[in-house]
Amino acid sequence: MDWRVWHDKYDSPDSRMARRLRTVQDQIRMVLDSSRSGPLRVISLCAGQGRDLLEVLCDHPQRSDIRARLVELDENNTALAAAFARANQLDQIEIVTGDAALTDQYSGMAPADLVLICGLFGNIADADITRTIDACPQLCATGGHVIWTRHRRTPDRVPVICKQLEALGFDRRWLSGDDTELGVGVHRFVGEPQPLESGRSLFQFVGYDRLVG
Numbered sequence: 001m002d003w004r005v006w007h008d009k010y011d012s013p014d015s016r017m018a019r020r021l022r023t024v025q026d027q028i029r030m031v032l033d034s035s036r037s038g039p040l041r042v043i044s045l046c047a048g049q050g051r052d053l054l055e056v057l058c059d060h061p062q063r064s065d066i067r068a069r070l071v072e073l074d075e076n077n078t079a080l081a082a083a084f085a086r087a088n089q090l091d092q093i094e095i096v097t098g099d100a101a102l103t104d105q106y107s108g109m110a111p112a113d114l115v116l117i118c119g120l121f122g123n124i125a126d127a128d129i130t131r132t133i134d135a136c137p138q139l140c141a142t143g144g145h146v147i148w149t150r151h152r153r154t155p156d157r158v159p160v161i162c163k164q165l166e167a168l169g170f171d172r173r174w175l176s177g178d179d180t181e182l183g184v185g186v187h188r189f190v191g192e193p194q195p196l197e198s199g200r201s202l203f204q205f206v207g208y209d210r211l212v213g
Contacts, residue, residue: 041109041112045120051084069094073100111144123207135200143190145187147185149182161185
């Protein structure tokens with residue numbers, strides 16, 4: 001799978017991927033608009049080209065307050081993300097080429113005010129979805145938000161993901177309708193963050209094409 005070419009789907013405005021991207025960006029704006037003033041930390045797992053966050057920050061009033069770390073394994077995608085960040089003077093954004101499954105990638109940034117898990121849950125096994133969700137109290141600060149995505153093809157895991165997050169102290173703030181194939185969810189953490197456990201791997205990125213194969 002050429003993941004740089006895969007991102008080209010976002011350039012077709014009427015595609016499902018472009019609609020999901022706009023939905024995620026809308027939710028990012030809402031979270032940032034409702035957040036306290038002052039410094040905010042954001043982390044993004046398997047960030048791809050970082051379009052969801054970077055395009056929002058370009059014109060957001062709090063752009064200078066936001067420090068973010070985007071972790072992505074594909075070096076072609078991180079190169080594009082880094083170029084976009086430089087072109088838009090987003091100097092406080094870290095673009096990391098590396099394995100987003102490793103908890104050490106988030107040292108010094110967790111617990112964050114916003115955790116993006118977009119484009120991941122549809123590409124990993126169910127057990128790894130659970131493992132990643134179980135780590136969310138380590139990644140997210142009290143009052144912070146997790147924005148996540150998952151397709152609703154059979155078997156629809158969206159209700160399970162909601163249930164698992166809510167069992168860990170995350171309140172559901174918004175969920176796209178069940179008539180939308182590409183689901184988007186927003187959960188706010190009302191619990192106490194846990195220390196980040198170093199040296200752990202949360203998931204193995206399989207790829208949706210192999211999972212259904």
